[in-house]
Amino acid sequence: MTVAVTPVTAPPAQVGRVITPAGIEVWHVESHVVPLVALAFLFEGGAAQDPAGKAGVAQLMARLLDEGAGPYPSAAFHERLADRAIELSFSAGPDTLGGSLKTLTRNADEAFELLRLALAEPRFDEADVERVRAQTMASLRYQMKDPGSRATKRFFAEAFPGHPYGTPTSGTLESLPGIGREDLVAAHRRQAARERLKVVVVGAIGADEVARRVDGAFAGLPATPDLAEVPAVSLSGLGDRHVVEVDVPQSVIRFAMNGLSWTDPDFVPAYVLNHVLGGGAFTSRLFQEVRETRGLAYSVGTSLATFRRTAMTWGFTATKNERVAEALSVITGEIDRLREEGPSAEELEKAKAYLTGSYALGFDTSTKIANQLVQIAFNDLGVDYVARRNALVSAVTPDDVRRAGARMLGDGRMLTVIAGKPEI
Secondary structure: OOOOOOOOOOOOOOOEEEEOOOOOEEEEEEOOOOOEEEEEEEEEOHHHHOOOOOOOHHHHHHHHOOOOEOOEOHHHHHHHHHHOOOEEEEEEOOOEEEEEEEEEHHHHHHHHHHHHHHHHOEOOOHHHHHHHHHHHHHHHHHHOOOHHHHHHHHHHHHHOOOOHHHOOOOOOOOOHHHOOHHHHHHHHHHHOOOOOOEEEEEEOOOHHHHHHHHHHHHOOOOOOOOOOOOOOOOOOOOOOEEEEEOOOOEEEEEEEEEOOOOOOOOHHHHHHHHHHHHHOOOOOHHHHHHHHHOOOOOOEEEEEEEOOOOEEEEEEEEEEHHHHHHHHHHHHHHHHHHHHHOOOHHHHHHHHHHHHHOHHHHHOOHHHHHHHHHHHHHOOOOOOHHHHHHHHHHOOOHHHHHHHHHHHHOOOOOEEEEEEOOOO
16 A cells, blocks of 8 residues: 655744844744743753763753842742743753743733843852752652663663763762852853854744843843863664663663764654654554564654764663563564665655654644744754755655665664663
């Protein structure tokens, strides 16, 4: 049976570009359907900038940005947010310090002023630092009992030994007590700067107002960050298998192969191939063979994980200890089959039909649009990427997929980490 692919030509969002008087580039989607404004932003930086021995600085700093700023201590700051139903949050990933804001248009003055204060005048009061640190450490202690968390942490330690990507973004029980207020202030000063800032604004707001409000929130920040160079790194340990002993009846499995970055010319074919392997929720080969045919696991899948300085094809599942060997055999068998034969013509067309047809689902709220676009901006894919993306997927050929597959799947070896008491 063949499946006809109808190209989806209408982009899910019309994205404009605004340059503010202060020179900040903003991607803008104007919609007056509801009186809301959503903003997302990313600074280059994040946990990869944590100094040696200070793992967790960036994430602790991000979590404290809305714990008091300017004249408002933590409780007063949160009260002003709550009184006007303003949603403001900050986070740090491996390569980013970011945040988001959502507000009713009638409260935009207050919302953008609180954003400005949080970014430019965070207080980092000692009591708040201790409270958030204690919360973070309590979470880390809880994660020590969770086989999924333990598998993931061990996986990254084995995948990127000696590299910032190998250290937990949240820090460790050993590193967090050694982080002082001066470390948080220094991390904020180094990362919160305009030069590599990406900003997206979506909602009931015109271009002129976007420029004015973004400058009000961000223009007072330093012009340039002070970032350390993060070295490029490749996935280590291909072919290795590690076990984290946890006394549980079901083992958690993490596995990975090489990957391709967003900006790689073969990324889109790799994305389509990954959908066939493990990216499709109910149709992928791994889902069908591991869950549906053999009942080995409730969930199994793969995704393309891209970082600023590396990329990998990352997979997950969990199964009974006594069936770990069988699950791994099925997974490696399907990878080998896909590596040697490639997807069938029907699989390829179905994957492209799903990926193009479902793309708009990621753009059905202002917040989703902002979050999608800021990632596209951060990965330097261009303001027209949303309009071009489905055509890129539709144009993928069997030769493209074979070429990308050779790079992505390599010789079939994986780095595998299992947390549990597997019988292997």
